[in-house]
Amino acid sequence: MMDWDKLRIFHAVADAGSLTHAGDILHLSQSAVSRQIRALEESLNTTLFHRHARGLILTEQGELLFDATSSMRRRIDTAAARIRDSEEEVFGELRVTTATGFGSLWLTPRMPALYAKYPDLKIDLMLEERVLDLPMREADIAIRMKEPSQADLIRKRLMTIRMRLYASPEYLAQRGTPEKASDLSNHRLICQSPNTPQVSAGAVMVQELLTHDIPSMLTVNNYFGVLQATIAGLGVGLLPDYVIEDFPSIVRVLPDLESAEVPVFLAYPEELRQSKRIAAFRDFVVDEIFEHRRRLQTAERER
Structure with a gap:
């Protein structure tokens, strides 16, 4: 029968990738951690780690045991969470x-x-x-x-949310309000980067907007950045409609244009x-x- 304490130490070492880091987490010396790992390997008659100058790498047998201890850890966490729920x-x-x-x-x-x-x-x-x-x-x-x-x-x-177009009043006062989609060729578009994970409805709308020969763009890898750039007056931003409640200063433009429901x-x-x-x-x-x-x-x- 395997020693639970040794399994706990093995899991910490496998997770940290080093005896020193695992020792810091467990409040044990490196030599104490090393002794426990050696004892576990001897009890299983196998090698659990390849020792390298840059740290420890699990062997195939070590990977099998780490999968098992990870599963045990998750089940224990779940049980503990359910017990703690008063x-x-x-x-x-x-x-x-x-x-x-x-x-x-x-x-x-x-x-x-x-x-x-x-x-x-x-x-x-x-x-x-x-x-x-x-x-x-x-x-x-x-x-x-x-x-x-x-x-x-x-x-x-x-x-459900929809992607819509917004701009700051200052930007619109300076650059004019687009009246139709083709007018976007006179504006800078701010949107999520096409190569970042996003809802497909937003990506589809970006592709449709780009058919209007938009000369300048700012792409950001999240909507928080798109919003900040829109508020700062950099251009017309493509944003989810839920932002408008908390940022009433920005104005919706081209209200007939919006994405499919998300x-x-x-x-x-x-x-x-x-x-x-x-x-x-x-x-x-x-x-x-x-x-x-x-x-x-x-x-x-x-x-």
């Missing part, structure tokens, strides 16, 4: 992932309401375009701009169905989206 309170860590633009421009400005209600939450917000693997516990809950394809996920459609989904693993933290975050997002819709409808009626 009957009455919402506390502890919640790992949330979403796209950079949505996370920085829509989600984080609204999070004071969540922390006001649950001050003991520890949220790890991971903003990236890569879709993290929820069943493999890379994150606990995700908000994504397409329906998740993985099995064993609970999913909820939250809203669905926004919230998803989390089936095994976290009973999690109080998940329920608290889900209900917060749903409430904020309800308020977001209501405010947008009010603003549309007032225009």
